[in-house]
Amino acid sequence: MVLHGFWRSTATWRVRIALALKGLAWDTAPHDLRTNEQRAADYLALNPQGMVPALVIGDTVLTQSMAICEYLDEIHPQPPLLPQTPLARARVRAFAQVVACEIHPLQNIGVLRMLKARGQDQAATDGWARAVIERGLEACAALIAAHDGPYCFGPQVTLADVLLVPQLSNARRFGARFDFGRIAAVEEACMALPAFADTAPDKQPEAD
Incomplete structure (x- = not known):
């Protein structure tokens, strides 16, 4: 599992928190937003928006931090990030x-x-x-x-x-x-x- 992001990005931090709460391990692929590294061709192939974060799980690429967090919550339901009702x-x-x-x-x-x-x-x-x-x-x-x-x-x-x-x-x-x-x-x-x-x-x- 590889998390593409920028250390100061609040959206990337959201995903790091969710991964940590779930007890999951991940590798980091940094992209410095200050120098537009997220606009490089190889990253745009993963995320055409050219934004962080992106989470790569095998052949699957997930983008948008809230979508990633809710995906993790469904695949790894404990501890839950959403209430029961x-x-x-x-x-x-x-x-x-x-x-x-x-x-x-x-x-x-x-x-x-x-x-x-x-x-x-x-x-x-x-x-x-x-x-x-x-x-x-x-x-x-x-x-x-x-x-x-x-x-x-x-x-x-x-x-x-x-x-x-x-x-x-x-x-x-x-x-x-x-x-x-x-x-x-x-x-x-x-x-x-x-x-x-x-x-x-x-x-x-x-x-x-």
Whole structure:
């Protein structure tokens, strides 16, 4: 099993967390997004989007971090990343999609490069990222406000936690607030687990 990604990529970190929670072993194939290594022809043959992550299992190539995490959850169901009831699963997925669909895509490297290409300076692009992240995290906090901890939706780690914790690394990188509700407390609880702490970006061999 080979995980193609970038050490600082939050989407790649999501998959590392899921693999670690499942107790699975994997090899890493790094692609530096800062120098567009993900646009190399050999990688585009695996993932025509030219984005990370991609998980290669034998002859099978999986892309998109949430799809990969849910695939792993179905193939290796213990411990589960999704709750048992349809309503609880829907709530976890809704939270995860706030991060994956409404925060992350608007502050990723591709969008920030496009803003700079249209004349925005570093301060402006960082401000854009902060605003997007803070708005999204405030919504995330509201979605879990009625649930007891220590994790997003109670005593078990779910896909929501797998998505949230990597996003908070981007919040720090851009100087965004994340003191909303239980968000910081959830991160602290998750980072006490080896599956989160040992897969963090700064623990990766290629980190700089």
